Amino acid sequence: MTLGNAVAYVPVSGADQYRSAGLAVVPVSDLSPSEIVAAWPDTRRSRAVAAFVRVAVEVAANHAEPTAALA
Numbered sequence: 001m002t003l004g005n006a007v008a009y010v011p012v013s014g015a016d017q018y019r020s021a022g023l024a025v026v027p028v029s030d031l032s033p034s035e036i037v038a039a040w041p042d043t044r045r046s047r048a049v050a051a052f053v054r055v056a057v058e059v060a061a062n063h064a065e066p067t068a069a070l071a
Helices: 012-020 047-063
Strands: none
């Protein structure tokens, strides 16, 4: 089912999933970098949240693009 006229920016890793659903996938090369944030109340002490944050930080560190040195 499609929603009509809509635009979504998805990672390259998921493009094939959308293409196989009959949606058009058009590469966009000039988007600025994006940021993903995880937040939770500082009063919560959940092992599940702590584990999620550890994995998210590890994945982000392994997939981060190097930044250009400032002149």
